[in-house]
Amino acid sequence: MALIELEHVRKVYRTTRRREGFLGTLRTLVRPEYVEIEALRGISFRIEAGECVGYIGPNGAGKSTTIKLMTGILVPTDGSVFINGLVPWRYRRENALQIGVVFGQRTQLYWDLPLIESFELLRRIYRVPASQYQSTRKELEDLLGLREFLTIPVRQLSLGQRMRGELAAALLHSPKILYLDEPTIGLDVLAKERILEFIREVNQRHGVTIVLTTHNLNEVERLCPRIILIDRGSILYDGTVDGLKRRYAPWRTLVLRFHARIPDAFPEGVALIRREGDTVWLRFDRDRSPYELIEKIVASTPVQNLSVEEPTLEEIIRDIYRSQEEASERRWLRPLVFT
DSSP states (O other), X not given: OOSEEEEEEEXXXXXXXXXXXXXXXXXXXXXXXXXXXXXXEEEEEEEOTTOEEEEEOOTTSSHHHHHHHHHTSSOOSEEEEXXXXXXXXXXXXXXXXXXXXXXXXXXXXXXXXXXXHHHHHHHHHHTOOHHHHHHHHHHHHHHHTOGGGTTXXXXXXXXXXXHHHHHHHHHTTOOSEEEEESTTTTOOHHHHHHHHHHHHHHHHHHOOEEEEEOSOHHHHHXXXXXXXXXXXXXXXXXXXXXXXXXXXXXXXXXXXXXXXXXXXXXOTTOEEEEEETTEEEEEEETTSOHHHHHHHHHTTSOEEEEEEEOOOHHHHHHHHHHHHHHHHHHHHOOOOOOO
């Protein structure tokens, strides 16, 4: 069995339909009407021990609902969830001992206490043996550079210092799994870099399984060999970043700046997608050799400068979301028929 396993998971929220105005509010209280919102639509995936997976999608896609199911906060409407063989909402205490969670907008630290006192309280909550706690805390202090502000109350820490403290707090009990929800939101460049390097170190050196949700796709591409793309409660893609590019963007772009004139025609299979002055952008198949293409072009026309550009992950996923929205609009916009 995989460390994390979800099979055909659905989650439906039941909310009250609100009516407008004072009379509408009274009707809602006397005779409420309910609306069902399907947050997850039968999703399935498996994550093996030691993986670092980017779980990405637009706002409202179902990311937070999935994380809450895996932590045991929510119960699915249908389907099954197993975390290291445990059903998380049935064995919440046992599940809590094997996971760490960091939410960029929330804290598990005690606001008015020094950071080290928060660590001591968490040690007692998780019942971590003193010797294990001391060695783990020392390693985290070294990796995250915590010593300079251990005795400062949490409310006086900068955002970057607090996030480093949050990561340490989530790992004090040596969990097998770490859920990270926007761990670098609002951080400056240096603080973000330190935290990203720490996440890589924890995953590669200690084998901690990481599920990262973020809107920063550069972080996903840098840290996660595998991504799961979710939208409107359904999984659109599950695989490698390179596989995503091959599936949704099977091309590359050759940028050429010519000395004098631009050729009237280009080799077969090449599409001219943009032209500015003496520079052109040519799109060609990803599996085609750019060297063969360049050789054919420069043989007839001198080139001043050239480069080959890969489509960025952000561009590809933006196009996927856009196509999903257009498909959804087409489903809803049906022609009116008058009889």
